[in-house]
Amino acid sequence: MNKKKEVIRTESVSKVYNPDTIPVHALREVSVRFDEGEFTSIVGPSGSGKTTLLNMIGGLDEPSSGQVFVHGQEITAMSDRERVAFRLEHIGFVFQYFNLIPVFTARENVSFVMFLQHRPEREIRERAEQLLVEMGLEEKMDSRPAEMSGGEQQRVAVARALASRPSFILADEPTANLDTVSAMNLLDMMARMNREEGVTFIFSTHDQRVIDRARRVIRMVDGAVESDEFREG
Amino acid sequence: MKTYLILAWRNCWRNRRRTWITISAIAFAVLLSILMQSLNRGSHDLLVENMARYSTGYLQIRDVRFEDDPSPDNAFEYGDAIEKEVLAMHPDVRMVIPRIQTFMLAADDEGTKGALVMGVDPEREQVLNGLMDQLVEGRFFSWKDGGSGNDGGSVNDGSSGIEPSEAVVSAGLAERMELAPGDTLALIGQGRFGMSASGLFVVSGIVKLPVVEMDRQTVYLSLPQARYLLSAEEHVTSLLLLPRHKRDTDDIAQTVRTKLAGTELTVATWEELMPDLLEFIKFDMAGSYVLSIILYVVIGFGFFGTVLTLTLERRREFGVLLSVGLKRRLLSLIIFLETLMVSVTGVLIGWLLTTGVLLYFVQNPIQLTGDLAESIMDYGWEPILPVSLDPGMFLSQGLIVFFLAVGISLYPMAKIARLKIIEASRS
Ligand SMILES: Nc1ncnc2c1ncn2[C@@H]1O[C@H](COP(=O)(O)OP(=O)(O)O)[C@@H](O)[C@H]1O
Ligand SMILES: [Mg+2]
Numbered sequence: 001m002n003k004k005k006e007v008i009r010t011e012s013v014s015k016v017y018n019p020d021t022i023p024v025h026a027l028r029e030v031s032v033r034f035d036e037g038e039f040t041s042i043v044g045p046s047g048s049g050k051t052t053l054l055n056m057i058g059g060l061d062e063p064s065s066g067q068v069f070v071h072g073q074e075i076t077a078m079s080d081r082e083r084v085a086f087r088l089e090h091i092g093f094v095f096q097y098f099n100l101i102p103v104f105t106a107r108e109n110v111s112f113v114m115f116l117q118h119r120p121e122r123e124i125r126e127r128a129e130q131l132l133v134e135m136g137l138e139e140k141m142d143s144r145p146a147e148m149s150g151g152e153q154q155r156v157a158v159a160r161a162l163a164s165r166p167s168f169i170l171a172d173e174p175t176a177n178l179d180t181v182s183a184m185n186l187l188d189m190m191a192r193m194n195r196e197e198g199v200t201f202i203f204s205t206h207d208q209r210v211i212d213r214a215r216r217v218i219r220m221v222d223g224a225v226e227s228d229e230f231r232e233g
Numbered sequence: 234m235k236t237y238l239i240l241a242w243r244n245c246w247r248n249r250r251r252t253w254i255t256i257s258a259i260a261f262a263v264l265l266s267i268l269m270q271s272l273n274r275g276s277h278d279l280l281v282e283n284m285a286r287y288s289t290g291y292l293q294i295r296d297v298r299f300e301d302d303p304s305p306d307n308a309f310e311y312g313d314a315i316e317k318e319v320l321a322m323h324p325d326v327r328m329v330i331p332r333i334q335t336f337m338l339a340a341d342d343e344g345t346k347g348a349l350v351m352g353v354d355p356e357r358e359q360v361l362n363g364l365m366d367q368l369v370e371g372r373f374f375s376w377k378d379g380g381s382g383n384d385g386g387s388v389n390d391g392s393s394g395i396e397p398s399e400a401v402v403s404a405g406l407a408e409r410m411e412l413a414p415g416d417t418l419a420l421i422g423q424g425r426f427g428m429s430a431s432g433l434f435v436v437s438g439i440v441k442l443p444v445v446e447m448d449r450q451t452v453y454l455s456l457p458q459a460r461y462l463l464s465a466e467e468h469v470t471s472l473l474l475l476p477r478h479k480r481d482t483d484d485i486a487q488t489v490r491t492k493l494a495g496t497e498l499t500v501a502t503w504e505e506l507m508p509d510l511l512e513f514i515k516f517d518m519a520g521s522y523v524l525s526i527i528l529y530v531v532i533g534f535g536f537f538g539t540v541l542t543l544t545l546e547r548r549r550e551f552g553v554l555l556s557v558g559l560k561r562r563l564l565s566l567i568i569f570l571e572t573l574m575v576s577v578t579g580v581l582i583g584w585l586l587t588t589g590v591l592l593y594f595v596q597n598p599i600q601l602t603g604d605l606a607e608s609i610m611d612y613g614w615e616p617i618l619p620v621s622l623d624p625g626m627f628l629s630q631g632l633i634v635f636f637l638a639v640g641i642s643l644y645p646m647a648k649i650a651r652l653k654i655i656e657a658s659r660s
Pocket of ligand 1: 047
């Protein structure tokens with residue numbers, strides 16, 4: 001196996017919430033590295049720090065101590081404004097729920113991030129359609145989120161995350177609100193995009209069926225990495 | 234920009250009912266405010282207009298001393314030569330209207346009343362104010378009645394038995410003195426430089442004057458007769474200039490003032506001639522402004538409440554938008570656009586409704602009756618509610634709502650500026 005290219009690296013990242021009142025140690029000295037093309041699941045009981053870790057990697061929150069590097073750039077040293085631009089270029093997000101702009105159709109939601117990136121109109125149109133087709137949503141392109149099932153909405157969210165051609169996609173419990181069929185379907189799509197387009201996926205979950213699909217599983221307990229195992233996909 | 238506009242517009246309609254309530258409230262405030270102002274202004278404008286047409290003129294030339302001592306002593310010489318001269322002063326002077334006026338006692342068998350005696354040229358007055366159309370009884374004296382001036386027509390105090398001259402009496406005075414056409418009226422007072430002035434006049438007609446203060450006490454004589462009565466054959470107390478358009482007034486005043494510099498004559502505009510009335514109007518308008526402000530404060534709070542709820546409800550959405558890479562500034566812009574769109578829709582609907590209502594009132598003036606009409610007439614108004622269509626009112630209400638919207642948008646903007654993405658996405 002040849003040496004893979006590093007995408008993300010955290011160095012002793014700790015996060016303490018409410019340090020002045022009742023401190024909550026959400027992350028304790030987490031040092032972890034993610035390489036290009038990974039399909040990694042972060043697992044652990046509720047409250048173990050999965051969301052906090054993803055937020056740190058995504059530049060949505062700042063650690064109490066430690067650093068986060070993306071492509072060797074220290075995002076923890078960036079200004080808020082720089083981070084917004086950085087996120088737009090490099091990171092795709094899929095949240096647990098309420099990912100989409102409710103007044104936009106699927107197509108418009110996917111187009112929106114590319115619009116924010118000032119991509120040419122033609123590219124935006126073509127890529128939005130292509131991604132939605134790949135996600136099996138050709139029928140739903142002009143539907144609004146309220147007219148779609150939870151699974152369909154999450155697939156739109158994945159399409160949107162992919163649209164900006166990010167270095168990696170962070171998905172925080174993307175299947176938590178989905179039934180089994182929809183959850184597996186979403187995972188299939190994510191896995192295929194990972195396989196075919198080499199997109200790096202990092203997702204948190206506590207759903208065993210989802211965990212089984214990951215090629216690397218990082219298990220967290222109490223804000224620390226308890227185990228980190230690679231498996232054959 | 235188009236995408237943001239679309240996004241903002243669709244966001245406006247996420248909660249249709251709430252948006253419609255807000256829009257209606259704004260439209261209602263705009264409607265009520267403009268209506269209130271319009272009725273106020275309409276009656277003020279009418280009052281001022283009537284004052285100008287029947288009393289002061291839009292602008293008038295008079296002796297500099299007349300303001301402090303409005304007696305025939307301070308009349309000035311007037312004839313064809315001066316008329317030509319004045320008409321030549323400014324191209325927008327359409328015509329000149331000479332008047333000689335003073336206060337006298339009017340007497341009949343019943344008693345005496347104070348009267349404003351005005352010597353006028355009815356044909357010219359007609360152009361300025363339609364005086365002859367105001368006739369409610371009898372007829373107007375014709376210019377020729379007194380045209381020959383001192384001879385024949387008028388009856389000087391000493392002489393009697395010669396057929397008396399004619400006077401047209403205002404309806405209020407006629408009522409107070411129980412005069413009807415055909416009755417005789419004596420006018421007693423002072424002419425120029427202490428000359429006693431008295432004469433007998435037959436009431437030929439009665440006019441209803443829309444300025445109540447004048448309607449109570451005016452006696453119109455023909456100009457030559459009044460001049461003769463006041464021993465001021467060559468004189469007038471004021472020379473009204475009729476501008477082609479009301480808006481020319483100030484321009485004419487400026488020119489004429491310069492041309493009159495160094496003479497004993499001066500020119501005054503209607504604004505300068507009725508300062509008390511204009512002061513009263515300002516005061517009266519203040520009342521409707523206060524009401525309007527209260528209205529907007531109430532509606533502003535309602536609107537603010539809606540925006541407040543909306544901001545709280547959408548915290549998570551804002552968090553998601555910011556995390557996918559939308560700049561805070563742009564998110565603020567979208568929210569501002571939403572507030573603006575709702576406001577603008579409200580204002581437009583308000584304008585439309587107002588225009589409709591006002592046009593209806595123009596076609597069907599509100600006629601007041603009963604005690605209300607009486608008391609309004611006592612103040613000098615006619616008992617109809619005239620409306621003003623001044624576009625300035627529409628604009629100012631629109632601006633108020635605009636600034637209201639800007640003010641209200643500051644709250645969500647401040648929230649967005651300080652929003653912590655992770656906290657927003659946790660809520
Ligand atoms: N904004 C916050 N303020 C205070 N405590 C927080 C905050 N966010 C997370 N926590 C706490 O940090 C710990 C880790 O939370 P989280 O990362 O959300 O866990 P997970 O996603 O694994 O359920 C929990 O104990 C949680 O209560
Ligand atoms: Mg979580």
